[in-house]
Amino acid sequence: MGKWLVCLISACCIVGAKADNLRITCRAKGIELKLLKEGIDEWIKNTGNQHRVEIITLPHASNECYALYRQWLSAGSFDVDILQMDTVFVGAFSDYLLPLDSYVSLDDDDKDDYFDVVEDCMFHDDHLVAFPIYTDVELMFYRKDLLQKYGYDEPETWQELCAMAKHIQDEERKNPANRNRFFGIIFQAKAFEMLTCNFIGFVDSFGGKVIDDGHADVDSDQCVEAVQCMIKCLNEISSRSVLNYSEEDCRGIFQRGNAVFMPNWPYVWALANDPSTDVANKIGVMPLPAGGKDGKRSGVLGGWYFVVSKYSKHARVAADLIQYLTSKEQQKKRSQYGYAPAFKSLYKDPFVLKHNEYFSILYEALDHAVARPSNEFRENYSRASSEIFNSINTILAESIEQGSTEVNVKKRLVRLKKKLDRILKMRGKSKKGGGFLAWLKSIFGGSSEDKNSDNRSALVNGD
Amino acid sequence: MFSIDNLRIRKQKVSAASFPHWEFLAPCLFILAVCAGWPLLRTIFFSFTDATLSNLSDASFIGLDNFVDLARDQEWWQAVFNTFVIALVSVPLETFLGLIIALILHKNFRGRSWMRAIVLIPWTIPTIVSARMWAWMLNDAYGIINDLLLRMSIIDEPIPWIASNSLSIVSIILVDVWKTTPYMALLLLAGLQAVPQDCFEAADVDGIPMRRQLTTIVLPLLKPTIIVAMIFRALDAFRIFDLVYILSSGNSANATMSVFARRHLVDYADVGFGSAAATTLLFFVAFLGVLYAIFYHAKIKKIGLD
Numbered sequence: 001m002g003k004w005l006v007c008l009i010s011a012c013c014i015v016g017a018k019a020d021n022l023r024i025t026c027r028a029k030g031i032e033l034k035l036l037k038e039g040i041d042e043w044i045k046n047t048g049n050q051h052r053v054e055i056i057t058l059p060h061a062s063n064e065c066y067a068l069y070r071q072w073l074s075a076g077s078f079d080v081d082i083l084q085m086d087t088v089f090v091g092a093f094s095d096y097l098l099p100l101d102s103y104v105s106l107d108d109d110d111k112d113d114y115f116d117v118v119e120d121c122m123f124h125d126d127h128l129v130a131f132p133i134y135t136d137v138e139l140m141f142y143r144k145d146l147l148q149k150y151g152y153d154e155p156e157t158w159q160e161l162c163a164m165a166k167h168i169q170d171e172e173r174k175n176p177a178n179r180n181r182f183f184g185i186i187f188q189a190k191a192f193e194m195l196t197c198n199f200i201g202f203v204d205s206f207g208g209k210v211i212d213d214g215h216a217d218v219d220s221d222q223c224v225e226a227v228q229c230m231i232k233c234l235n236e237i238s239s240r241s242v243l244n245y246s247e248e249d250c251r252g253i254f255q256r257g258n259a260v261f262m263p264n265w266p267y268v269w270a271l272a273n274d275p276s277t278d279v280a281n282k283i284g285v286m287p288l289p290a291g292g293k294d295g296k297r298s299g300v301l302g303g304w305y306f307v308v309s310k311y312s313k314h315a316r317v318a319a320d321l322i323q324y325l326t327s328k329e330q331q332k333k334r335s336q337y338g339y340a341p342a343f344k345s346l347y348k349d350p351f352v353l354k355h356n357e358y359f360s361i362l363y364e365a366l367d368h369a370v371a372r373p374s375n376e377f378r379e380n381y382s383r384a385s386s387e388i389f390n391s392i393n394t395i396l397a398e399s400i401e402q403g404s405t406e407v408n409v410k411k412r413l414v415r416l417k418k419k420l421d422r423i424l425k426m427r428g429k430s431k432k433g434g435g436f437l438a439w440l441k442s443i444f445g446g447s448s449e450d451k452n453s454d455n456r457s458a459l460v461n462g463d
Numbered sequence: 464m465f466s467i468d469n470l471r472i473r474k475q476k477v478s479a480a481s482f483p484h485w486e487f488l489a490p491c492l493f494i495l496a497v498c499a500g501w502p503l504l505r506t507i508f509f510s511f512t513d514a515t516l517s518n519l520s521d522a523s524f525i526g527l528d529n530f531v532d533l534a535r536d537q538e539w540w541q542a543v544f545n546t547f548v549i550a551l552v553s554v555p556l557e558t559f560l561g562l563i564i565a566l567i568l569h570k571n572f573r574g575r576s577w578m579r580a581i582v583l584i585p586w587t588i589p590t591i592v593s594a595r596m597w598a599w600m601l602n603d604a605y606g607i608i609n610d611l612l613l614r615m616s617i618i619d620e621p622i623p624w625i626a627s628n629s630l631s632i633v634s635i636i637l638v639d640v641w642k643t644t645p646y647m648a649l650l651l652l653a654g655l656q657a658v659p660q661d662c663f664e665a666a667d668v669d670g671i672p673m674r675r676q677l678t679t680i681v682l683p684l685l686k687p688t689i690i691v692a693m694i695f696r697a698l699d700a701f702r703i704f705d706l707v708y709i710l711s712s713g714n715s716a717n718a719t720m721s722v723f724a725r726r727h728l729v730d731y732a733d734v735g736f737g738s739a740a741a742t743t744l745l746f747f748v749a750f751l752g753v754l755y756a757i758f759y760h761a762k763i764k765k766i767g768l769d
Contacts, residue, residue, distance in 0.1 A: 067729040074516040191713035241603040243626040
């Protein structure tokens with residue numbers, strides 16, 4: 001009944017807004033929107049397709065996109081055909097994705113050319129479901145000119161980075177214009193997905209793991225050390241406002257030349273090097289530093305994909321469009337704006353390297369990138385991620401309010417571990433109660449039998 | 464809005480024609496039932512099930528489990544606490560400031576009607592827009608408020624208004640007060656206009672100073688209006704969402720009840736548990752509604768006895 005209502009309402013909307021439009025979602029972050037518009041125009045010109053394509057912009061925070069998709073897809077909405085999805089979404093929404101095998105064919109050469117981590121994400125149960133637009137790995141951006149000015153080399157460890165940033169911050173603040181507005185490092189610590197990424201990056205560089213052998217391991221010594229390092233960064237070399245900063249807030253501060261270091265995604269490279277910014281050509285980039293001499297350089301894996309909703313009425317056209325938009329040529333074109341290609345061969349392409357001399361660093365970072373535990377948490381990933389960013393945000397906030405030394409990091413992390421373990425167990429959770437609805441249904445025409453077991457496979461096969 | 468004269472007239476009319484005109488009410492009732500009644504009932508229904516967003520139709524009935532879990536959830540009680548803090552601080556503040564503004568606007572001065580319109584502006588801006596606006600102004604790196612305070616040497620370093628957990632509640636309350644004081648002023652002004660003018664004239668003739676007029680005439684006559692207006696505002700304050708969503712870091716330490724419900728409903732796709740939270744929130748608000756009904760009733764009775 002509820003579904004009918006939703007369908008009725010969306011049907012009205014669609015009739016009102018021309019049924020033939022192909023709708024595609026896009027994050028309006030950086031210049032993604034502009035690139036998508038150009039890509040679509042090219043596609044129309046090259047294929048002579050008559051479909052009108054309508055772009056729907058998404059919220060900045062990826063967990064808000066996730067929430068939006070959750071609402072659309074579970075309502076069976078057919079007003080969106082192509083969805084732009086984060087790495088971690090593709091697995092979580094696999095039930096709603098249209099298998100693309102019957103619409104497009106994938107070159108064997110192309111297939112081998114994808115990074116393995118990317119290919120893992122493109123296929124679900126051996127069906128092709130997603131095409132990578134670009135891949136992403138968190139990098140550390142820094143001010144080359146400032147490091148040179150104070151006689152430093154690229155830091156290899158977080159400890160070196162902190163000492164360096166502290167010194168530069170203290171010196172730069174002597175300039176009255178910078179008095180309270182210059183920071184050693186600006187990082188995303190707002191309670192949202194990116195804080196989870198940052199936490200995982202820190203933990204990985206200190207040699208810890210969020211999930212180890214099927215259990216949460218966030219209370220290990222390495223994790224405690226990693227969080228203490230975050231607290232140190234926040235209290236000594238950063239602004240307290242980072243607790244409410246997302247990627248774009250950080251980019252704003254960094255671009256105005258008010259920070260030495262900033263972890264962020266590669267899209268920043270091209271934007272921050274734009275001649276209109278205060279830091280053009282003064283930026284360096286490197287993988288995230290290691291946590292001490294025994295730690296490893298790290299990077300958190302990201303990346304966005306195009307998928308087709310199984311409710312789409314334009315499956316063939318949609319599949320054709322996304323294959324075009326994610327082709328090697330398009331990825332090559334995107335790469336000049338700093339979007340990292342998902343094809344390995346492009347990292348040897350002179351055109352790509354000309355625009356991105358740092359791509360060798362990116363290739364290296366992608367090589368030892370750490371993935372977020374979405375495979376472990378699956379459909380409960382957003383809950384797990386939200387527990388992580390909530391706990392870390394709380395720890396960081398407390399460290400400001402109570403003085404950094406008094407926060408009991410270990411206690412908080414043990415609590416987080418318990419929560420994560422509970423979420424891990426939820427996956428196998430069977431139904432708790434006696435089917436009141438099933439009973440109701442059996443009275444009003446028992447069509448619901450075996451729906452539980454068949455639902456999933458029916459959805460995957462996408463009929 | 465709640466003028467005494469009006470009430471008296473309405474009461475007579477109602478008793479004269481007590482026949483409810485269902486045929487006139489029907490379209491309105493139908494729309495209410497579809498837009499408000501049905502979703503409401505569905506939410507209450509889901510709160511007794513283990514529904515998730517991806518499997519709404521297969522949900523099974525689990526009795527009161529969700530409510531038991533809710534009662535055990537620390538974060539929920541934190542959210543309840545935050546909601547009460549916001550409501551209990553902001554509503555009296557808004558009433559106080561609203562009363563002052565209403566008293567000023569009640570006086571005769573040039574451009575009074577313009578002033579009345581202008582005062583309403585904060586209330587007419589959509590909350591999400593004004594919240595975003597304030598978030599920019601309160602930002603510590605590029606916000607104008609910190610910049611002004613710094614330039615005036617009132618503070619030495621920028622204050623993280625919306626980043627720290629304890630301060631963001633203060634910011635939320637301040638912005639809420641900024642936004643809804645005009646609404647309170649409007650309600651109270653309507654009440655003031657219903658206070659019979661001859662009381663003031665008599666007081667003026669007797670040479671009673673303004674301050675005493677305020678405490679002996681205005682406040683007692685305005686009391687029913689104030690109480691009703693406060694309950695109205697409290698109903699609103701209990702479901703505060705947009706301000707909190709924009710002005711806090713998203714941490715559950717400063718979530719309110721509706722933010723908590725949304726997180727579970729949408730982010731975690733746990734429709735059952737989220738609905739239980741939403742239903743409980745509804746009961747908090749309904750409780751206030753009952754309070755309102757009692758006061759309203761008492762007021763009518765009192766007037767009837769006069």
